[in-house]
Amino acid sequence: xxxxxxxTVTEILPSALYRVRVDEGPFVMVHIADRLxxxxxxxxxxxxxxxxxxPVDTGRGRIVGKI
Numbered sequence: 001x002x003x004x005x006x007x008t009v010t011e012i013l014p015s016a017l018y019r020v021r022v023d024e025g026p027f028v029m030v031h032i033a034d035r036l037x038x039x040x041x042x043x044x045x046x047x048x049x050x051x052x053x054x055p056v057d058t059g060r061g062r063i064v065g066k067i
Contacts, residue, residue, distance in 0.1 A: 001052035001053070001054065001055065001062070002052060002053045002054075002055055003052075003060055003064075004026070004049070004050040004051060004052050004064055005022050005024065005025075005051055005053065006023050006035065006048060006049070006051070006067060007020040007028065007048070007049060007051050007065065008021050008023075008046065008047070008048055008062060009021040009043055009045050009046065009047045009049060009051075010027070010045065011045065012037055012043075012045060012057070013029075015029055016032060016041060017029055017030070017031055018030050018031070018032075020041065020049060020051055020057055020061075020063070022027040022051065022053075026059075027062075028051060028053065028058075028059060028060065028061050029059060030042070030051055030060070030061045030062055031063070032062065032063050032064050033052075033062045033063060034063045035048075035064075036063060036064070036065070036066075038049065042061055043063065043066065044062050046067060047067075048066070048067040049063045049065065049067060050064050050066075050067060051057050051063055051064070053063050
């Protein structure tokens with residue numbers, strides 16, 4: 001995974017996916033990292049999050065933290 005970037009959650013999608021608007025770029029489809037999921041961190045629309053983008057497909061990634 002690439003270094004984390006920050007963004008804002010804009011939409012909650014089915015199957016535990018989220019659409020995040022990255023600060024320096026486009027929308028990204030993301031899921032929650034296991035560490036956050038195990039600790040029952042709730043992600044809502046409007047939350048600021050740290051996202052690691054996939055090096056293969058920059059349109060996908062995972063949420064690694066809440067700001």
